Amino acid sequence: MNDIYRDYCTAYKLTPENSHGFFDVVGPLYFSDEVQSLEQYEQHLEINRLQHITSVAYLSYRICQRLGLDADAAARAATMHDLFYYDWRDGETGRWHKLHGYKHPNYAALNAKELYPSLTKKEEFIIRRHMWPLTLRLPNSREGFVVSLSDKYCATRELIFSLSKKYKEKFKRDLESM
Ligand SMILES: [Fe+2]
Numbered sequence: 001m002n003d004i005y006r007d008y009c010t011a012y013k014l015t016p017e018n019s020h021g022f023f024d025v026v027g028p029l030y031f032s033d034e035v036q037s038l039e040q041y042e043q044h045l046e047i048n049r050l051q052h053i054t055s056v057a058y059l060s061y062r063i064c065q066r067l068g069l070d071a072d073a074a075a076r077a078a079t080m081h082d083l084f085y086y087d088w089r090d091g092e093t094g095r096w097h098k099l100h101g102y103k104h105p106n107y108a109a110l111n112a113k114e115l116y117p118s119l120t121k122k123e124e125f126i127i128r129r130h131m132w133p134l135t136l137r138l139p140n141s142r143e144g145f146v147v148s149l150s151d152k153y154c155a156t157r158e159l160i161f162s163l164s165k166k167y168k169e170k171f172k173r174d175l176e177s178m
Pocket residue numbers: 081082104105130131
């Protein structure tokens with residue numbers, strides 16, 4: 001099991017003891033009603049939005065720790081990177097779905113500022129630009145690249161989990177063996 005996959009798995013069984021300080025950084029934010037409410041929204045098929053942001057935030061946090069980057073900023077921004085309170089599948093289909101990919105980073109940034117008024121400019125940009133390369137707006141910090149790439153990594157695994165029975169069984173076995 002490589003470090004990235006191990007951290008990804010750990011995100012599914014995070015406790016204050018095994019989180020390498022993650023909850024010390026994002027605890028109040030993570031356990032806020034707003035962030036916890038994301039559990040009600042489907043993100044990638046069988047994976048809900050709270051599970052998704054937990055994986056992205058924890059993975060980004062650990063990668064930044066290893067690289068000596070600002071892990072706290074990455075964890076905070078990633079915790080709020082998909083902070084929007086609707087299901088993007090609702091409403092008109094087709095066009096709406098496509099635009100969502102472009103618009104939701106800005107909605108999330110506005111919601112993040114409301115929930116966490118001390119959000120720094122750097123954290124705001126990490127959120128606004130996390131959909132690169134779809135949005136063509138390049139992250140402007142190394143932490144931003146880490147969050148953006150972690151987002152893709154987690155989304156890919158979440159989709160495979162939902163679509164492949166074989167992968168799902170292996171993932172569950174991996175979790176149990178940790
Ligand atoms: Fe997103």
